[in-house]
Amino acid sequence: MKLATYKDGSRDGQLVVVARDLGLAHYATGIADKLQQVLDDWGFVSPQLQDLSEQLDAGRARHAFPFEPARCMAPLPRAYQWADGSAYINHVELLRKARNAEVPESFYTDPLMYQGGSDDFIGPCDAVVLPSEAMGIDFEAELAVITGDVKMGVTPEQALEGIRLMMIANDVSLRHLVAAELAKGFGFLQSKPATAFGPVAVTLDELGAAWDHGRANLVLQSTWNGRKVGMCEAGPEMTFHFGQLIAHLARTRNVRAGSIIGSGTVSNRGLEQGGRTEWPKGYSCIAEKRCIETLQDGKPGTGFMRYGDTIRIEAKGKDGASIFGAIDQVIAAPEESGKTQ
Amino acid sequence: MKLATYKDGSRDGQLVVVARDLGLAHYATGIADKLQQVLDDWGFVSPQLQDLSEQLDAGRARHAFPFEPARCMAPLPRAYQWADGSAYINHVELLRKARNAEVPESFYTDPLMYQGGSDDFIGPCDAVVLPSEAMGIDFEAELAVITGDVKMGVTPEQALEGIRLMMIANDVSLRHLVAAELAKGFGFLQSKPATAFGPVAVTLDELGAAWDHGRANLVLQSTWNGRKVGMCEAGPEMTFHFGQLIAHLARTRNVRAGSIIGSGTVSNRGLEQGGRTEWPKGYSCIAEKRCIETLQDGKPGTGFMRYGDTIRIEAKGKDGASIFGAIDQVIAAPEESGKTQ
Numbered sequence: 215m216k217l218a219t220y221k222d223g224s225r226d227g228q229l230v231v232v233a234r235d236l237g238l239a240h241y242a243t244g245i246a247d248k249l250q251q252v253l254d255d256w257g258f259v260s261p262q263l264q265d266l267s268e269q270l271d272a273g274r275a276r277h278a279f280p281f282e283p284a285r286c287m288a289p290l291p292r293a294y295q296w297a298d299g300s301a302y303i304n305h306v307e308l309l310r311k312a313r314n315a316e317v318p319e320s321f322y323t324d325p326l327m328y329q330g331g332s333d334d335f336i337g338p339c340d341a342v343v344l345p346s347e348a349m350g351i352d353f354e355a356e357l358a359v360i361t362g363d364v365k366m367g368v369t370p371e372q373a374l375e376g377i378r379l380m381m382i383a384n385d386v387s388l389r390h391l392v393a394a395e396l397a398k399g400f401g402f403l404q405s406k407p408a409t410a411f412g413p414v415a416v417t418l419d420e421l422g423a424a425w426d427h428g429r430a431n432l433v434l435q436s437t438w439n440g441r442k443v444g445m446c447e448a449g450p451e452m453t454f455h456f457g458q459l460i461a462h463l464a465r466t467r468n469v470r471a472g473s474i475i476g477s478g479t480v481s482n483r484g485l486e487q488g489g490r491t492e493w494p495k496g497y498s499c500i501a502e503k504r505c506i507e508t509l510q511d512g513k514p515g516t517g518f519m520r521y522g523d524t525i526r527i528e529a530k531g532k533d534g535a536s537i538f539g540a541i542d543q544v545i546a547a548p549e550e551s552g553k554t555q
Numbered sequence: 556m557k558l559a560t561y562k563d564g565s566r567d568g569q570l571v572v573v574a575r576d577l578g579l580a581h582y583a584t585g586i587a588d589k590l591q592q593v594l595d596d597w598g599f600v601s602p603q604l605q606d607l608s609e610q611l612d613a614g615r616a617r618h619a620f621p622f623e624p625a626r627c628m629a630p631l632p633r634a635y636q637w638a639d640g641s642a643y644i645n646h647v648e649l650l651r652k653a654r655n656a657e658v659p660e661s662f663y664t665d666p667l668m669y670q671g672g673s674d675d676f677i678g679p680c681d682a683v684v685l686p687s688e689a690m691g692i693d694f695e696a697e698l699a700v701i702t703g704d705v706k707m708g709v710t711p712e713q714a715l716e717g718i719r720l721m722m723i724a725n726d727v728s729l730r731h732l733v734a735a736e737l738a739k740g741f742g743f744l745q746s747k748p749a750t751a752f753g754p755v756a757v758t759l760d761e762l763g764a765a766w767d768h769g770r771a772n773l774v775l776q777s778t779w780n781g782r783k784v785g786m787c788e789a790g791p792e793m794t795f796h797f798g799q800l801i802a803h804l805a806r807t808r809n810v811r812a813g814s815i816i817g818s819g820t821v822s823n824r825g826l827e828q829g830g831r832t833e834w835p836k837g838y839s840c841i842a843e844k845r846c847i848e849t850l851q852d853g854k855p856g857t858g859f860m861r862y863g864d865t866i867r868i869e870a871k872g873k874d875g876a877s878i879f880g881a882i883d884q885v886i887a888a889p890e891e892s893g894k895t896q
Contacts, residue, residue, distance in 0.1 A: 331636055401669055
């Protein structure tokens, strides 16, 4: 089934069930108002939503209406946890190679993951409001899962059982703040502002054969200012699968229902073509493009995002159908300049 | 007023109002069930709780009952954000000095802060369950505030207006995991397991004159295995006040209602006594004690916590009264060893 959260003026919005083809939706009223409620009591509530989902797909839901992604908040408009991995080691290799830095051997066995802010997510079609263009605004196209309760110390295999839903994310990054912030040693804070998520969160059965033991064989498309810049394969080059990422997070603590775990920027390796390395599948964040340019030409040629820029992120299966709907948003300045420092 | 959350088998517990002297409590039923509800709609709900609080303090609340901290969850059993500063620069100086490292100049003007996990907090009298004694188990005694909605780009002065409640925290740390984790560059994750909070969260008027423009002139006592090891002054040596910490967090994003911001380990400077530096006020975490020993004797003499160890943390005002009640908990192994990796 596919679930979304419609704006209704409240902080957590209103839960809707969305048809597989994303054409129609139906309020989940009477079953659950908010997605967090469903995650808190998954065993009891989700079968009722599944019934409604089947009625909707069969054209038998009585009060169905056309699904409008622009009316969506993030599926969880706020969450109790957002922990983002960096599961595509190629992304890390590329960024390090461009600055002549080594990738430590441990990075191939011990996942990178940071704790992100989760109190204020951005809806799929809402503006990404940021205080300054000078901060190096970047998108990061990712997959993410939402978990149920996962016990401290689970194995990666057990952790896979804890996955309830999957969605797509735009892990907005402020590149010019990263170096100074990481040098302080406490991780990302100001350099990782609010994150956006796609319109619908889906159960794993919606992925069909594309779900492959913790990895999703989907193509993640990124379109920047109307130009398709990334057609990245999310499955085969994911160094750590979602079960490994969740188990990493759960090593010293319980992970509770409604936790969101991200894959990090989906990234594919370059290919040798006529004595030069090319990246035919493109990129899922501008930082990678700039590293590619540095490796190819000695310096980056592509600038970061400006106010008014648009970014569209969408994941498609083998049949070309959109699984999660599209993130489709504009970068914007704060409305009243007096609010910024 | 003082607010607490009683265990009732649910994830978010049941909101109670607690008398100023922590003697009696009263369910907030009919006003609000959960503390997050109050924070979401503070202007409307908090005056009603204030009325109940005044009745309780005046001995006129009809269904009051003796307050039992052992029945408490953390005031917010789970939250949408936990961002912990390191506002006592002395703590940073001490840890760096012991390993012969410099404190960068910027640390005196730009606060250190990390994003922590907030999906699974520990109640004030609940066991701190950790997978291994070999991880270097440490407590950290801190103050923390809970905010309302705070806009991106606020000034430190404006941020002070966003503070709703204050409480105490035990920011449990796994010291032996810190170095390797920070070396990866993505901040704390496994080395900062679940955090515990004191029984009651209080509005700032409960601090009286001890609340001094973003700083709290209270003594934070830490008692480890029944021995008082810290009597630290939380006010004058706080390098960054809570308004500055919140403004730091809000530089590139909105901070939403129910966000918890921590002070970091409360720490006081050493004093020259007979040619030797002494720390008469003790320590609020074992790592500091070990650094003090390293500076005084060349090596640490105190080990970290073991299963069965107890830690009690309590903040007292000038009159010696407990403001927030006490964190009083034991370190414990997971119940079924099969659950840990």
